[in-house]
Amino acid sequence: MAVRVNGLPCKNPSWVQANDFHFSGMHIPGNTSNAVGSSVTPAFVFQIPGLNTLGISLARLDFAPWGVIPPHTHPRATEILTVLEGKIEVGFVTSNPQNRHISKVLNKGDVFVFPVNLVHYQRNVGNTYAVAIVALSSQNPGVNLIGNAVFGSNPDISIDILAKAFQVSEDVISDIKLKF
Amino acid sequence: MAVRVNGLPCKNPSWVQANDFHFSGMHIPGNTSNAVGSSVTPAFVFQIPGLNTLGISLARLDFAPWGVIPPHTHPRATEILTVLEGKIEVGFVTSNPQNRHISKVLNKGDVFVFPVNLVHYQRNVGNTYAVAIVALSSQNPGVNLIGNAVFGSNPDISIDILAKAFQVSEDVISDIKLKF
Amino acid sequence: MAVRVNGLPCKNPSWVQANDFHFSGMHIPGNTSNAVGSSVTPAFVFQIPGLNTLGISLARLDFAPWGVIPPHTHPRATEILTVLEGKIEVGFVTSNPQNRHISKVLNKGDVFVFPVNLVHYQRNVGNTYAVAIVALSSQNPGVNLIGNAVFGSNPDISIDILAKAFQVSEDVISDIKLKF
Amino acid sequence: MAVRVNGLPCKNPSWVQANDFHFSGMHIPGNTSNAVGSSVTPAFVFQIPGLNTLGISLARLDFAPWGVIPPHTHPRATEILTVLEGKIEVGFVTSNPQNRHISKVLNKGDVFVFPVNLVHYQRNVGNTYAVAIVALSSQNPGVNLIGNAVFGSNPDISIDILAKAFQVSEDVISDIKLKF
Amino acid sequence: MAVRVNGLPCKNPSWVQANDFHFSGMHIPGNTSNAVGSSVTPAFVFQIPGLNTLGISLARLDFAPWGVIPPHTHPRATEILTVLEGKIEVGFVTSNPQNRHISKVLNKGDVFVFPVNLVHYQRNVGNTYAVAIVALSSQNPGVNLIGNAVFGSNPDISIDILAKAFQVSEDVISDIKLKF
Amino acid sequence: MAVRVNGLPCKNPSWVQANDFHFSGMHIPGNTSNAVGSSVTPAFVFQIPGLNTLGISLARLDFAPWGVIPPHTHPRATEILTVLEGKIEVGFVTSNPQNRHISKVLNKGDVFVFPVNLVHYQRNVGNTYAVAIVALSSQNPGVNLIGNAVFGSNPDISIDILAKAFQVSEDVISDIKLKF
DSSP: OOOOOSSOOOOOGGGOOGGGGEEEOTTSOOOOOSTTOEEEEEESTTTOGGGTTSOOEEEEEEEOTTOEEEEEEOTTOOEEEEEEESOEEEEEEOOTTTOBEEEEEEOTTEEEEEOTTSOEEEEEOSSSOEEEEEEESSSSOOOEEHHHHHHSOBSOOOHHHHHHHHTSOHHHHHHHHHTO | OOOOOSSOOOOOGGGOOGGGGEEEOTTSOOOOOSTTOEEEEEESTTTOGGGTTSOOEEEEEEEOTTOEEEEEEOTTOOEEEEEEESOEEEEEEOOTTTOBEEEEEEOTTEEEEEOTTSOEEEEEOSSSOEEEEEEESSSSOOOEEHHHHHHSOBSOOOHHHHHHHHTSOHHHHHHHHHTO | OOOOOSSOOOOOGGGOOGGGGEEEOTTSOOOOOSTTOEEEEEESTTTOGGGTTSOOEEEEEEEOTTOEEEEEEOTTOOEEEEEEESOEEEEEEOOTTTOBEEEEEEOTTEEEEEOTTSOEEEEEOSSSOEEEEEEESSSSOOOEEHHHHHHSOBSOOOHHHHHHHHTSOHHHHHHHHHTO | OOOOOSSOOOOOGGGOOGGGGEEEOTTSOOOOOSTTOEEEEEESTTTOGGGTTSOOEEEEEEEOTTOEEEEEEOTTOOEEEEEEESOEEEEEEOOTTTOBEEEEEEOTTEEEEEOTTSOEEEEEOSSSOEEEEEEESSSSOOOEEHHHHHHSOBSOOOHHHHHHHHTSOHHHHHHHHHTO | OOOOOSSOOOOOGGGOOGGGGEEEOTTSOOOOOSTTOEEEEEESTTTOGGGTTSOOEEEEEEEOTTOEEEEEEOTTOOEEEEEEESOEEEEEEOOTTTOBEEEEEEOTTEEEEEOTTSOEEEEEOSSSOEEEEEEESSSSOOOEEHHHHHHSOBSOOOHHHHHHHHTSOHHHHHHHHHTO | OOOOOSSOOOOOGGGOOGGGGEEEOTTSOOOOOSTTOEEEEEESTTTOGGGTTSOOEEEEEEEOTTOEEEEEEOTTOOEEEEEEESOEEEEEEOOTTTOBEEEEEEOTTEEEEEOTTSOEEEEEOSSSOEEEEEEESSSSOOOEEHHHHHHSOBSOOOHHHHHHHHTSOHHHHHHHHHTO
């Protein structure tokens, strides 16, 4: 029977080796042939066991032309992004009541920050592929994709709750739900 | 020129009095005559200055018949709710990829927990008014109302980003945006 | 053989259900037929397993007429209280050397804060039953009842230490100890 | 007008010098000519400004023959003690409901630990002077002397609350209060 | 007179703009014409004010052929590195008593982790320029260059202390000191 | 098969006794007959199991005449030292780029602080034995001895990396390595 702790158990220190701290793959383009046109290649604690307790991780983001990473939050991490190729529009929204949308179009070599727990997105605003590297301040940042959480949960949130929440008809809600 | 620190500055300890730790109002029904049919009466650090650094706060929730508090997250706090009157349906959604919707209908005296940073909502499922008390694990929990953050930010997030994100037509997105 | 960690182990996420986040009982009066005339009904992590790691809990406090919750501290939590019924006198004492006693009489709907680790108490100052809800900033706040810790420990603290500490005769100390 | 932050502001790093990290006095016997027969010489952040943010401090404890440091808690720190001279009886009490009294008589060179926020005391159990060095896990540990907090606050806690709390007559309470 | 807090004060939220979260420069090669043949281009809180309180930062590392970043520690951050170009040998050393040297030669797309506070280094093991991006788990990670701290402090650490510490003659110590 | 957690597992609370919080040995001189002329007698969590989770520990330092504790850091703790006997020169070095060497000669009763993660050392500057007590803000502070980490790791760091780092010939590096 497994004993589960919050986080992950530790390897015997005597057996630890360099490969526990190593990952290979940030140079490999991800597969962006999907509905949103983007891909995330994680280097989290699940890929690099030596990250356990160390409070940081990386990922590679790939974008097909005009591909997006849809609005989402990271419950446990701030994200910092740098563009390797292409032109990426990014933004985040501050809390209620201001809901200020802070955004910028980034070019190669630019860096942008997405504060922890704020809704944010990225979009490739060019006709070429775009690539970015992101770092996150957690070994396992988590992600809440807003669309999936609200319209695609298992089981569904009641259509009437969402109709009232978004102040639209139940048909509109049903249409959106079909996509998730 | 104001000096701003992360959080709030401290009062001179010699001037501190009982009223800095006191608030009156949890017995007063909030005004639920609005589109969503709900109201929040906060007892946060802004209402109780003595809460500064102490990591907790309260609020009173009022619901008109079938009123909702629409899907939202608290970036800095877990929420725990207890029903004083009425019958309230509550739920939260876990992170990607599971997006499990965990929900329950609560009666008077029931308690439910909404883990920090997960999307959650409450809805009055009766024809009477409903009232709950919530506690949050922060002096200033923050709230991201999903609808407002995604569809009602200032300025707007581009319609085409949202259309791609929710996989619907731009007209649907425009309709929703009009409400915010 | 049990493996004990600081806190509690985690349930398999696949087996988690709504009832792990649910508790029923805040509407049930506690039994105040005891020497101090009060009762505490906890909704801590032991009652709500889903509170594990989430940093908050609730409890219901009942007071018979003139009943008290005697002076105590919570080693791990700040407490915030709201009165549901009755009239409750509350107070806490600041650290040495000031030992300021900050107190107030609360009515229905009032809120008061007891900073973590300061000695505090509550007393019903009416001839009716009083009820309050408290939230605490820990899943397992802990409680040190001052009387029990000092005069009723197992085994006893030496009578002469306490006589010197409180500057009274050993007979007085013995009398108090008999009560615990 | 002073700006107060939680903790202490920082000195200009360019002006920092060795004396900000230095204190002299752990070799000087404290004055134990008082009712309890003990003395504390602190080396906290107020004596060593360079301790700001660094999470630790020291103090020297002196005991006259049979002198005591009466029951108290440190709201912000664990304490670890080592005996330099003499024979010191020490103990702490665990939380409710166990209230276990864990104690030991220490000789020169012994070390004992008092977990944060638990009631503890020390007493010289010899006819000579005793000396100890303690370290605390905070730059400003704080102290709640149980006697002073409960019986000697400013203003007083009502006699009838304390009579009920300790289950003794109000006269006994009044007697104890006279000492504080 | 400046008020200094631990960290940095906050900007008025109403004045915050996208450029506070933006930096441009990760695409610009640093100047590696120095004794060690390396360069660091930081994107810390001093370059990106919006990073204040957010617990992460980036930097670009450039290496001339066979250039090194000499042994150092980051007092406040774990470092995670990914190679953009070239071939970089990296390593860190675990604490006493094991002092295990864990190292690897990295190629483009590889990732490696340097746990907080452990001595580590990087070296370009090719005849071309090498480039890496690093993320650190602090807005202001700090760096202790071992050579500078031990042999190049202001003022010097006594030659005889170092001779004893490294078990070499004072002449050897003097020679090394001349370089710093 | 052992389950390893970050830190140490907990003992069954019912079996805990006074000796879990006790250590004897701070009065026993350590053996300083070694190359550096110093000795450390720890009272960490491994000697005092009850220190688990409590954030502090002690140690006794012994110095032969002119003995040193060579330059080192504690990855997880600030250190505070008090001199019991003798005359001890102490110092630490601040981070890059200032690398300020802050030092003082201490006499009996003096206290000095070594901020977490900064390189520091102590040296007996008298012809008698010297003794100090140190407290550290962690149950298991860790130590990185600079000489061992850089010149005596297992396996070695390449001589050419170190030659470049310290800007000396490879022969000098080889000589130093022979000592570790």
